[in-house]
Amino acid sequence: MTPGSGLSPNVHHLETSATIAISQEAKRRKAAGEDVIDLGAGEPDFPTPALPSDAGVRAIREGKTHYPANEGILELRAAAAKHLSLLSGGRPVNADNIVVSNGSKQSLFNVCFTLFGPGDVVAIPAPAWVSYPQIVYLSRARPVLVPGEPEWSLKVSVRDLDRVVPGARGLILCSPCNPTGAVYTQAEIKAIARTVGAGGEREGPTGRAPRPRSSICRTTCSSASWSSTG
Numbered sequence: 001m002t003p004g005s006g007l008s009p010n011v012h013h014l015e016t017s018a019t020i021a022i023s024q025e026a027k028r029r030k031a032a033g034e035d036v037i038d039l040g041a042g043e044p045d046f047p048t049p050a051l052p053s054d055a056g057v058r059a060i061r062e063g064k065t066h067y068p069a070n071e072g073i074l075e076l077r078a079a080a081a082k083h084l085s086l087l088s089g090g091r092p093v094n095a096d097n098i099v100v101s102n103g104s105k106q107s108l109f110n111v112c113f114t115l116f117g118p119g120d121v122v123a124i125p126a127p128a129w130v131s132y133p134q135i136v137y138l139s140r141a142r143p144v145l146v147p148g149e150p151e152w153s154l155k156v157s158v159r160d161l162d163r164v165v166p167g168a169r170g171l172i173l174c175s176p177c178n179p180t181g182a183v184y185t186q187a188e189i190k191a192i193a194r195t196v197g198a199g200g201e202r203e204g205p206t207g208r209a210p211r212p213r214s215s216i217c218r219t220t221c222s223s224a225s226w227s228s229t230g
């Protein structure tokens with residue numbers, strides 16, 4: 001989008017999705033008879049399993065088609081809290097801190113829009129999922145890509161973050177990472193969280209009151225694992 005397009009500055013930085021562009025190109029070449037492996041947009045190649053499909057149909061038949069609470073159905077949030085607690089070795093997880101949305105992309109947008117604004121810099125370890133910089137731009141903040149270390153599975157360290165974006169307002173860390181598949185260990189994530197969270201109150205962008213620096217939001221998605229991306 002360009003400033004002359006008549007659209008709001010909110011979308012001036014937005015670019016066409018690179019993954020969709022690759023998939024379209026792959027389709028075009030396949031149609032032309034080329035032998036192509038499409039590594040663009042990825043989604044499961046199996047049908048949606050019966051468990052979520054049947055539950056969805058049952059819920060509609062039972063009339064669960066009206067407005068739920070904005071933060072999600074309480075029973076679902078409680079079940080998610082229980083699951084996350086089991087995954088973290090029994091550490092209590094409070095359902096009050098869980099929001100169910102209609103997708104990870106939506107959640108990431110909500111988080112960025114709520115926490116970032118003009119003048120903020122947000123660090124994104126690269127290579128990264130193509131939507132991250134776009135979502136940061138939509139919150140009017142500036143994404144800065146931090147190249148991962150090739151000899152370290154393309155992960156970034158505390159040192160890389162400090163070197164490339166000292167004082168970044170936020171960090172979007174993906175583990176297991178799309179597209180590299182790299183997984184950060186618990187110790188690595190803790191070290192990064194300590195560094196990003198350190199610093200206490202930081203000055204807000206010009207004209208705004210200082211804002212506390214440390215908020216950790218975790219987004220988890222189930223669309224791909226349950227083949228329900230649509």
Ligand SMILES: Cc1ncc(COP(=O)(O)O)c(C=O)c1O
Nearest residue numbers: 103104105106129174178221223
């Ligand atoms: C890292 C990452 N986060 C989020 C998403 C999108 O999740 P959802 O379909 O739940 O919006 C994708 C989809 O490719 C992804 O790769």
